[in-house]
Amino acid sequence: xxxxxxxxxxxxxxxxxxxxxxxxxxxxxxxxxxxxxxxxxxxxxxxxxxxxxxxxxxxxxxxxxxxxxxxxxxxxxxxxxxxxxxxxxxxxxxxxxxxxxxxxxxxxxxxxxxxxxxxxxxxxxxxxxxxxxxxxxxxxxxxxxxxxxxxxxxxxxxxxxxxxxxxxxxxxxxxxxxxxxxxxxxxxxxxxxxxxxxxxxxxxxxxxxxxxxxxxxxxxxxxxxxxxxxxxxxxxxxxxxxxxxxxxxxxxxxxxxxxxxxxxxxxxxxxxxxxxxxxxxxxxxxxxxxxxxxxxxxxxxxxxxxxxxxxxxxxxxxxxxxxxxxxxxxxxxxxxxxxxxxxxxxxxxxxxxxxxxxxxxxxxxxxxxxxxxxxxxxxxxxxxxxxx
Numbered sequence: 001x002x003x004x005x006x007x008x009x010x011x012x013x014x015x016x017x018x019x020x021x022x023x024x025x026x027x028x029x030x031x032x033x034x035x036x037x038x039x040x041x042x043x044x045x046x047x048x049x050x051x052x053x054x055x056x057x058x059x060x061x062x063x064x065x066x067x068x069x070x071x072x073x074x075x076x077x078x079x080x081x082x083x084x085x086x087x088x089x090x091x092x093x094x095x096x097x098x099x100x101x102x103x104x105x106x107x108x109x110x111x112x113x114x115x116x117x118x119x120x121x122x123x124x125x126x127x128x129x130x131x132x133x134x135x136x137x138x139x140x141x142x143x144x145x146x147x148x149x150x151x152x153x154x155x156x157x158x159x160x161x162x163x164x165x166x167x168x169x170x171x172x173x174x175x176x177x178x179x180x181x182x183x184x185x186x187x188x189x190x191x192x193x194x195x196x197x198x199x200x201x202x203x204x205x206x207x208x209x210x211x212x213x214x215x216x217x218x219x220x221x222x223x224x225x226x227x228x229x230x231x232x233x234x235x236x237x238x239x240x241x242x243x244x245x246x247x248x249x250x251x252x253x254x255x256x257x258x259x260x261x262x263x264x265x266x267x268x269x270x271x272x273x274x275x276x277x278x279x280x281x282x283x284x285x286x287x288x289x290x291x292x293x294x295x296x297x298x299x300x301x302x303x304x305x306x307x308x309x310x311x312x313x314x315x316x317x318x319x320x321x322x323x324x325x326x327x328x329x330x331x332x333x334x335x336x337x338x339x340x341x342x343x344x345x346x347x348x349x350x351x352x353x354x355x356x357x358x359x360x361x362x363x364x365x366x367x368x369x370x371x372x373x374x375x376x377x378x379x380x381x382x383x384x385x386x387x388x
Contacts, residue, residue, distance in 0.1 A: 043135045043233070051199055054385045057382070062100040073373065077368075081370075081382075091108075096116070126254070127147055142175075145190045150250065186227060188219065188224050193249060194254075197232055198261070200296065201296060204238045206241065206250075208251040225239075238289065247321075254380070256281065264303065268304070272309040307325065313342050323377055329362075330379050347364060
């Protein structure tokens with residue numbers, strides 16, 4: 001992939017409007033199906049992340065309102081990760097306008113394609129981007145989860161104005177329109193990092209994210225579950241507790257438990273650097289999953305690894321808020337990309353365990369600024385687009 005906008009979207013009125021800059025009214029005419037639209041039939045499904053990808057989508061952070069003087073460090077980690085992913089599959093980076101696109105191209109290099117026509121606010125593509133679906137006939141569409149800045153926690157936790165995330169609130173439909181695909185808004189609010197899916201009928205989600213008045217006021221767990229199952233094309237939800245109010249995400253699942261393949265999950269039990277609340281949460285998630293069966297009736301195989309016991313590169317006062325999670329990996333067609341934290345023994349053990357589980361090489365990067373100052377990781381800033 002080159003540095004120009006060489007992705008070839010389907011040319012429709014919908015995608016032409018997206019390139020010109022959609023207004024809210026224009027977007028509504030672009031075959032976007034609103035919240036009242038029924039879910040698609042079960043033949044539509046969100047594939048598991050271990051299935052073949054067409055490419056990975058990312059978004060370029062540019063806002064000093066969000067990042068202040070940390071922006072250049074976050075950009076460096078995003079560029080490092082993008083270049084690594086691009087070794088294994090195409091990467092498309094969305095940047096907000098030509099000036100930001102130019103900087104992204106300079107920092108990401110020629111192997112990453114940067115486009116400037118899909119407006120973005122920040123780097124959290126897992127939470128803001130669309131969930132791509134496929135059907136039995138090779139068709140594709142996408143679903144948006146109505147990102148609202150993590151229940152407006154970005155404002156309540158960090159004082160960031162809600163308006164700073166305006167572009168990310170509509171990113172899912174703009175990106176989908178750019179590709180010329182049908183788009184549906186889910187009837188619930190949430191983020192991709194708050195739910196795990198195996199592509200074979202089973203979802204795992206943290207109650208703390210979804211059954212939360214900052215996202216889905218007035219909705220019962222049963223209502224939220226029914227909507228998510230319908231949109232993902234799944235048949236069973238496994239709810240795990242999570243943690244409310246301890247981080248901006250209200251305890252996303254993708255820092256603690258991840259699918260390896262249908263029927264197989266991995267859980268990270270907290271290392272010595274994690275506060276007690278996260279240690280207890282990891283154990284509660286583990287205990288729920290070892291007693292769970294999936295949509296096919298299989299008892300889950302639950303693999304475990306341990307988090308780091310030390311973060312030698314991180315000042316002691318910053319360690320309790322550091323996302324010391326090997327689990328927040330991103331899966332590519334040929335490798336799994338995760339992190340190393342400088343705890344030599346735990347880094348090596350995690351690399352071996354993940355490689356054995358996936359049967360793919362594992363690359364460990366130093367992404368201390370993203371995981372520390374950003375509080376998110378490689379999975380949080382990527383979204384795979386499956387092969388049809």
